[in-house]
Amino acid sequence: MQFYLTAISLALALSGLAWGIFLTIKIFNIPDITTDGSFTLGAVVSAVHLSNGGSWPVAILLSIIAGCLAGMTTGIIHTKLKVNALLSGILVMTALYSVNLLWLGKSNLPLLQTDNLFATTNPIFSFFNYQFFVLLLIVVLLFSKLLFILKSDFGIAMRATGNAEEMAQAYGVNTNKMKIIGLAIANGLTAFSGSLITQIQQFADINMGVGIVIAGLGSVMIGEAIMHFIGRNGIAAKLLGVLLGCILFRCVIAFVLASGADPNLLRLITAGIVLVFVGLANFSFKKSG
Amino acid sequence: MIAIHQINKTFNKGNPLEIKALVDINLDLKENSFHIIIGANGSGKSTLLNLLAGNIFPDSGEILLNNKPIQNVPNYKRSRFIARIFQNPVIGTSPDLSLLDNFKLAASRTHSKKLWINNSLVFKKKVIDSIASLGTGLENRINQPMSSFSGGQRQALSLLMATFDDLQLLLLDEPTAALDPSAAKTVMELANKIISERKLTAIMVTHDLRHCIDYGTNILQMQQGKIVRTINTDKKKDLTPGQLYAYFEDEK
Secondary structure, eight states: OHHHHHHHHHHHHTHHHHHHHHIIIIISOOOOOTHHHHHHHHHHHHHHHHHTTOOHHHHHHHHHHHHHHHHHHHHHHHHTSOOOHHHHHHHHHHHHHHHHHHHHSSSEEEOSSSOOTTOOOOGGGGGSOHHHHHHHHHHHHHHHHHHHHHHSHHHHHHHHHHHOHHHHHHTTOOHHHHHHHHHHHHHHHHHHHHHHHHHHHTEEETTTTTTTHHHHHHHHHHHHHHHHHHTOOSHHHHHHHHHHHHHHHHHHHHHHHHTTOOGGGHHHHHHHHHHHHHHHHHHHHHHHO | OEEEEEEEEEESTTSTTOEEEEEEEEEEEOTTOEEEEEEOTTSSHHHHHHHHHTSSOOSEEEEEETTEEOTTSOHHHHTTTEEEEOSSHHHHSOTTSBHHHHHHHHHTTTSOOOSOOOOOHHHHHHHHHHHHTTOSSGGGGTTSBGGGSOHHHHHHHHHHHHTTSOOSEEEEESTTTTSOHHHHHHHHHHHHHHHHHTTOOEEEEOSOHHHHHHSOSEEEEEETTEEEEEEOHHHHHTOOHHHHHHHHHHTO
16 A cells, blocks of 8 residues: 555656646647756756755755756747757757756765755654645645646637647737747746655656656656546646546556566556557547547 | 838749749728739739738838838737638637637737636627627537537638737638638628628638629739739729639730
8 A cells, every 4th residue: 555655646746747748748739858857957956955955945946947947948949949849858858967967966966864845843744644745735736726827818828829829829929939938837847846756765866857758748648548538628637637647657657566577677667558558549539539 | 001012022032942922012901991812823912911910021111000110020919900810710720729718819819818717707708699690509619629610610710709809900811712612601701791890901812703703892913923903992893703804814
């Protein structure tokens, strides 16, 4: 049971990243893989700030700002220099590796005696899993904020930008600016997840973001499949689907590892799980369409 | 109201593929006039419309709106006074957004997009009334995604959307080219009704010579980037399809 609770906690911490990927790939129709870099960036910025005696609220804030700046860089390269979106993301991700290493100073930084969002000395909290409830609260807040943004006039303009760009322009949307803002929000969310993960595991590692983009993509795909089966297509259902996808994804991985699979095969298994869900979704879309 | 002075636009300048799309174009659009532009493919009709919309910018010359130059204002800022209908209804509406959300975007054409959810019942009623004017019962389906409607329905809805907020100029780029004859007729009748009832200034590009006879106050014929013939209101009344066809044949 504890095993699955850990998996779900991990999923909740990664929900920001999953929603970030959802924003770029589903709302803006931009395949952005700055993610690997901005996730580590979020972790590194928090870790460095915390290990220098900083407090966790400032650490999280700095991480989000750093992630937003990384996303903005990708957005500016993509929209102003007209570089392919995928390539823009790869460029920034690659550059971020050096930035992260420079900032971290070494490849791994432990955070043992530092301030931490999940650390509490208050005895009231000793009766339940404090970490889990903090994460749950964060997810509820993120969900309601994102839903509000996407339902607002600004959010409708965002959704039209990825869905019908020429139309959006004709109705007064500066689509290039919108894409830059979208990539900034997405990578800010990703960096937020990076900050949470580094505080949960109490260390930052230069390689912790490698391949993390698949966690987000997998969540989005699984979420889409779930909502397709339920038959809901509203924006709230889509956001909720991504969260459920993220949780299911982590649970399946936890189950596979618990059943004695070789941890070295984790990446192969992860890719396999995503493939199964994407395949399932496409298969059922075809049948019903 | 809208005046075009000495507009020139050349694509691929200084290169073997150079195309003089527009050459010394002058045009004066009076308020409440409905200009119909005809011309063969490559005559510069779409370039002219794109210049007015702000999708492309002229090499030289001026576009004046109420005596203010706007030729360098980008499309998303010109939306404050210019609305557009696209040839392809799939482009002119957002397929994944609901009908109501499409109208929310349409209603914000003339101002900035705020972080504010428009839950106003007055607004919803206005949208429903507007859609009900089509008489097709779509007002009961405002929460469905735009993609669930046919091309003809989407084009009619895009006309309502484009004219939902205030506008000074309506641009129509072959609005019926992608529709079947019956849907095309419905959409043109609707466009004509909106333009005359709201006393709008409009420009429509078309390949359908029938439209020139049935609709509009003026006809402009374009050829190789120039306006080669202008038929004004009084002359237009006596125009026959035969004459119009002969004008077209002249080109060759």
